[in-house]
Amino acid sequence: MIRYLLLLALAGAACAEKARFDNYRVHSVLPESEHHLRFLRELEENNDFLFWNDVRAVNASVHIMVPPHKTAQFQEIVDFVGLKSEIYINDVQKLIDAENNNPAARSGIFGWNAYYRLNDIYNWLDSLEAQYPGVVSVVVGGTTYEGREIRGVKVSYKAGNPGVFVEGGIHAREWISPATVTYILNQLLTSQDPAIRDIAENYDWYIFPSFNPDGYEYTHTTNRLWRKTRSRSSSLCYGADPNRNWGFHWMDGGASSSACSETYAGSSAFSEIEARSLSQYISTIADKLSVYLSFHSYSQYLLIPYGFSNAHISNYDTLMDIGKKAINSLSQRYGTKYVVGNIVDVIYVASGGSMDWVRGEYGTPITYTYELRDTGRNGFVLPAEQIIPTGEETLDSVLTILQEARSVI
Template sequence: MNLLKFIFLVISVVHFSQCAVVEEYKTYKDYKLFQVTSLDGVKDLIKEFMEFDDALVYSGNKTSAGILVKPDLVSIFEELVTMRGLNMELLVEDYSKIIEMEKREILRNDGFSWHAYHDVADIHDYLRNMSREYPNMTELIIGGQSYEGRQILGLRINSPSLHKKGKPVFFIESGIHAREWIAPATTTYFINELLTSSDPHIIAMRDQLDWHIFPSVNPDGYQYSRKFDRMWRKTRSKSANGCRGADPNRNWDYNWMKSGASSDPCDYQTYAGKEPFSEIETRSLSEYIRTLENLRAYVGFHSDVQMLLLPYSDSTEHMDNYDDLVTIGKTSLDYGYKVNREKYNGPATAAEILYMVSGGSMDWVRNTLATPLVYTYELRGKNFHWPPSRIPEQGDEVTQMMLGLVTEANNMGYFKTKVSK
């Protein structure tokens, strides 16, 4: 290792630091995406390689990872992989080409659609337009605000077929990690399906529940990922040392900093914040969630390890209705599988099939509010990319997953309606 570090110091240029002021778009020119697999050693490889690249971008699970490598670090990375006896495959030769393709799709599109990724303003305009178009069953809702002053804007869908105060509440949050673009896109797609579908099963699902849906709960980070750094994950708050952002899915007040998080404000991915709810986004959103009466279901959408996760993420011990959650989750995945024949891992806790992590929104909702149905869906993709032209593919999949979830939850009595007089 000492020799490798010496070689790196000799050949490296001054590398990009997240603590520096970013004035130009980070292109990721010639960055290479590798897939590394092993029954053991992937986690240690990432930890070791972060000594050379403190802004390392990676995703994966216990046995494999997609790792984005700077061009001047490729030889060192390959040597580390070889030394550990891991299997490696080059997936993308130049990641900037993928980013350029995403931007070209945006430029070709005029108006809101599900063949391009839209910015926060476009998403908010879409929500406003839908609230105007369907005034009898929708209303704009504000789930909080961001560090830079943006609203966490959502849409409530509550058709008048049942008494509004008697319906079970179904809460959806999406986009908590900025670079996971497919999550907000599929969430708006699902909103559109709830409001426009002629499928009687989808209509019945819409009418039965009081939906509170937020496509982008980290709007500052999402916008920054579009304008400056496609791989940005965190919020945009400023720490005392000048570094930016905290991981908003490590910042909730449940077993904060217990596992899977960093105390370093300059950590590119998993800094948990200076304290629980230090981020205004998580603090204000949690306050909104607390106000919801009869909250029966919570779903968070992430990407891109293709899994269905259950609480608690930092434990392999099972909660009291774990078996019910598994049964409902399997039905949800079965419904989704029929769309594209894509198999998801799980349902299980993150500690069992992904990695141990604490301080997440899902676990806080379950622990603090005792919400009975709580899930995190990790959607598909490769290193946070999903072709914009194929957004409907996952949109249809997610819609059916939600239909499967609601159908099986109904079968098991979780959505028994309490009608207020």
């Protein structure tokens, strides 16, 4: 009984208050040996500190958030192992407060100078259907644990086009992803640039700004740094990682069976209703898809399948070739530098992702996962002033991918 009351109290507190990150720091730590890597992987598994990026390789920095009350403990650990550490973010709360302070966010007029709530995005999608009759149609790709729609749009100027699927926001805290996806959608409808008009009108687009609406809303109302879904099992911890839950090589490395882990793969493949219902939706249009693009943040990578293995897939050379051209296009406008490669080669093993499932299940030829800006100075909390530049440079690269894809699909 007492435990039950305690649980209720905890649940109540979680609803009532917004998590604050006053004086939380993000340290960039540099592993210089295999021993360092093993140590950092173990530290991550303990869930004592929130890791903002992955433990990848020797000389690839790892970003770890340290609460003020754990500063001494963290310093002791770093000193003991002999890790070099530098402060990247001095106060996470200050960054969060400044991130979205543009009053436009509360004006109800949708745009790209602020980050918007789910309903603002959905209302905007609905308005597009009214504004572009016969071109834009609202589609529902699935349902969430808390009963929200997973709403998207189909954009089609004519019959018989090859299909492009655009997925945003599967990880809740990566706000630049839905913002970039809606930016691209808006450009497809409004740009007068002949090259953009060409890809807009000669592909059919299936665009979903948020694959994880419950999580996204939770990052607005309660915890800015939430990543997972909001499902509840018997465990004390909520949610699973919706990008470790898809049923192709599920739990085949780089995913956790511990419910409290940030990369918890779920109790079974497609245990999460979001991944399950979206997979069913994608199945209905899979024969029309030539391209699948998934948007995450952060780290500035352009990734190709698979996440469970770095064995070369059948068109590895083509995807690498197009990918290199795409990141070159992306760098032209603002000098933003990306790295292209197989997920395992660039980051680390990560199984159960949506792109792996689409590729594995349907053999969709052109598949990429973006890790958008930045490289860690703001991390997930990218200031709203960067939405438009990020959208512009990303669209430059999408244009290249779709132009190049024509010769191979």
